[in-house]
Amino acid sequence: MSGHEQEIVFENVSKFYGEVLGINRVNLTIPPGITSLVGPNGSGKTTLMNLMTGLLRPSQGSIRVLGVAPDQPELLFRFVGYCTQYDSFPRGMTGYEFVHSYLRLYGRTDKESAEMAWHAIERVRLTDAAHRKIAGYSKGMRQRIKLAHAISHCPLVLVLDEPLNGLDPLVRAETIALFRALAEEGQHVIISSHILHEVDAISDQVILLSNGYVVAEGQIHGVRTEVEEHPMQILIRCPRPAQLASRIFELDTVVEARVHNDGGGLLVRTRDPERFYLLLNRLVVDGVDLESVAPADDDVHSVYEYLIGTDGGSI
Amino acid sequence: MNQRPWSLWRAQVAAILRLEIRKTLLARRGLWIYLLAFAPAVLLWIHAGLNLRHGRVCDLGKDSLIFAAMFQFFYLRLAIFFGCVGVFMNLFRGEMLQRSLHYYLLAPVRREVLLAGKYLAGVITTSLIFGSATALALAALFVHVPRTVTEQYLLGGGGLGHVVAYIGTAVLACVGYGGVFLVMSFLFRNPIIPAALVLVWESMNPFLPSLLKKFSVIFYLQSLCPVPVPIHGDWSFLAIITEPTPAYLAVPGLLLVTAMGLVLAARKVRRLEINYGAE
Numbered sequence: 018m019s020g021h022e023q024e025i026v027f028e029n030v031s032k033f034y035g036e037v038l039g040i041n042r043v044n045l046t047i048p049p050g051i052t053s054l055v056g057p058n059g060s061g062k063t064t065l066m067n068l069m070t071g072l073l074r075p076s077q078g079s080i081r082v083l084g085v086a087p088d089q090p091e092l093l094f095r096f097v098g099y100c101t102q103y104d105s106f107p108r109g110m111t112g113y114e115f116v117h118s119y120l121r122l123y124g125r126t127d128k129e130s131a132e133m134a135w136h137a138i139e140r141v142r143l144t145d146a147a148h149r150k151i152a153g154y155s156k157g158m159r160q161r162i163k164l165a166h167a168i169s170h171c172p173l174v175l176v177l178d179e180p181l182n183g184l185d186p187l188v189r190a191e192t193i194a195l196f197r198a199l200a201e202e203g204q205h206v207i208i209s210s211h212i213l214h215e216v217d218a219i220s221d222q223v224i225l226l227s228n229g230y231v232v233a234e235g236q237i238h239g240v241r242t243e244v245e246e247h248p249m250q251i252l253i254r255c256p257r258p259a260q261l262a263s264r265i266f267e268l269d270t271v272v273e274a275r276v277h278n279d280g281g282g283l284l285v286r287t288r289d290p291e292r293f294y295l296l297l298n299r300l301v302v303d304g305v306d307l308e309s310v311a312p313a314d315d316d317v318h319s320v321y322e323y324l325i326g327t328d329g330g331s332i
Numbered sequence: 333m334n335q336r337p338w339s340l341w342r343a344q345v346a347a348i349l350r351l352e353i354r355k356t357l358l359a360r361r362g363l364w365i366y367l368l369a370f371a372p373a374v375l376l377w378i379h380a381g382l383n384l385r386h387g388r389v390c391d392l393g394k395d396s397l398i399f400a401a402m403f404q405f406f407y408l409r410l411a412i413f414f415g416c417v418g419v420f421m422n423l424f425r426g427e428m429l430q431r432s433l434h435y436y437l438l439a440p441v442r443r444e445v446l447l448a449g450k451y452l453a454g455v456i457t458t459s460l461i462f463g464s465a466t467a468l469a470l471a472a473l474f475v476h477v478p479r480t481v482t483e484q485y486l487l488g489g490g491g492l493g494h495v496v497a498y499i500g501t502a503v504l505a506c507v508g509y510g511g512v513f514l515v516m517s518f519l520f521r522n523p524i525i526p527a528a529l530v531l532v533w534e535s536m537n538p539f540l541p542s543l544l545k546k547f548s549v550i551f552y553l554q555s556l557c558p559v560p561v562p563i564h565g566d567w568s569f570l571a572i573i574t575e576p577t578p579a580y581l582a583v584p585g586l587l588l589v590t591a592m593g594l595v596l597a598a599r600k601v602r603r604l605e606i607n608y609g610a611e
Binding site for chain 1 (some may be wrong): 344438
């Protein structure tokens with residue numbers, strides 16, 4: 018595989034539903050690992066996922082998923098699994114029948130399909146309920162059986178639209194651990210979610226969407242650094258914050274320094290974090306006592322607020 | 333997975349059949365199709381039962397003419413027609429409304445193979461229902477006439493050929509109307525509109541120019557019916573075969589019309605998108 022064949026590539030992709038914009042002029046390259054799509058309702062997350070998996074066709078532009086166009090399902094779904102947000106199932110099926118029946122579409126034998134179905138059901142911890150009708154499942158169980166269906170053929174690319182919806186905290190933690198395990202196996206795991214702190218904890222990179230446009234993409238730290246109009250916040254834990262505050266204004270890029278509410282630290286806002294960290298190094302050499310230094314708004318939630326704002330939708 | 337395409341497609345069609353036949357054959361919402369198909373057979377069996385009970389002997393010749401009229405007017409133009417509307421219009425549209433079609437589209441199946449599998453499932457389902465209903469109705473004709481008459485009719489009078497022709501025509505009607513309504517399901521959301529349009533087109537068949545007649549299912553089916561219907565009056569045009577076509581041309585002709593419909597449906601399914609919100 019060449020470099021491009023290991024990535025998901027969107028080239029100038031737009032999708033319109035009649036006159037309504039889905040996404041507009043999207044250029045993206047998604048490498049392996051966990052990638053989160055973040056944005057308010059109607060920002061284009063599901064459209065992007067549906068385009069990637071061929072459920073929608075772009076109005077313009079082209080998409081390649083590991084070198085394969087999404088309009089070739091016979092090739093694409095050999096290595097792509099998609100857990101959609103649609104909470105509906107074929108009528109009258111048990112969880113096991115659902116996963117097993119659709120595995121048969123891969124051309125596998127009954128025995129192979131049965132083994133793979135059980136393996137997937139075990140991975141989502143739904144073995145006990147596998148022979149019950151899906152119609153009687155709870156929301157969380159339905160979410161898990163959809164996930165089992167998506168991972169049942171061991172895909173290289175796993176696309177998950179709001180996969181944590183409806184899961185209780187314990188199952189949510191288990192599911193996130195499963196995503197991590199899949200990513201460590203070298204898979205592309207692409208997640209859309211409204212639960213920002215969880216996305217923040219598991220993502221290797223994020224794609225921020227607003228009104229059909231990609232407003233930022235990349236590793237969270239990199240995206241944060243590019244948000245120049247909002248100075249970076251850094252929390253410095255130290256025993257004498259007032260003394261430290263008097264020293265850091267040597268730099269003209271420091272915009273604000275505020276003693277932390279508990280009196281045990283200083284919250285600094287700076288336009289040039291690199292120079293600020295160099296200054297801190299010098300201060301330590303000069304004997305200033307520092308306990309810890311950490312970015313305070315270097316997370317998805319902050320980046321999201323800065324770029325899209327809290328009025329952008331439900332987050 | 334290095335299966336050769338044909339063996340893979342065969343396995344995929346078999347998997348689709350397993351999913352679909354269960355849905356179409358055993359669906360509660362398809363109960364009306366069973367009622368439509370088996371109601372005449374039930375009436376004929378009640379009639380036969382009453383005759384047997386009262387020792388009445390019927391005229392098989394007259395009964396076979398009555399059956400011919402029933403087959404052409406009720407089965408072909410009503411029961412099979414609307415049964416196919418119910419089954420084939422729902423193969424894709426029904427799953428779109430149920431929001432479960434995407435599971436098929438997320439499998440490594442060529443869209444054309446999916447179409448073939450679903451169509452085949454529809455043909456098997458409707459053929460089973462209407463083929464067996466036709467056979468059951470025919471059987472009711474034979475139970476209340478003397479055995480020797482039945483044997484003479486079936487073995488010596490070409491009756492067995494009639495039975496095969498009726499069942500075969502019922503199956504071919506499912507094949508033809510199935511293809512028509514499958515393609516219609518991609519063109520219309522409301523099944524009533526295409527059903528009305530096709531019904532009018534099929535009824536107009538006797539008045540159409542020779543070339544247009546051939547783009548109709550009933551044109552071929554009427555030619556395949558073994559017994560002409562002796563009808564006079566205002567509705568006789570429905571029974572008149574204006575251009576009798578031999579079976580060796582009628583069957584390929586009907587299959588050609590069906591194939592044209594399926595090719596059009598294949599083009600549509602290739603570009604099919606999942607947008608449940610718009611449904």
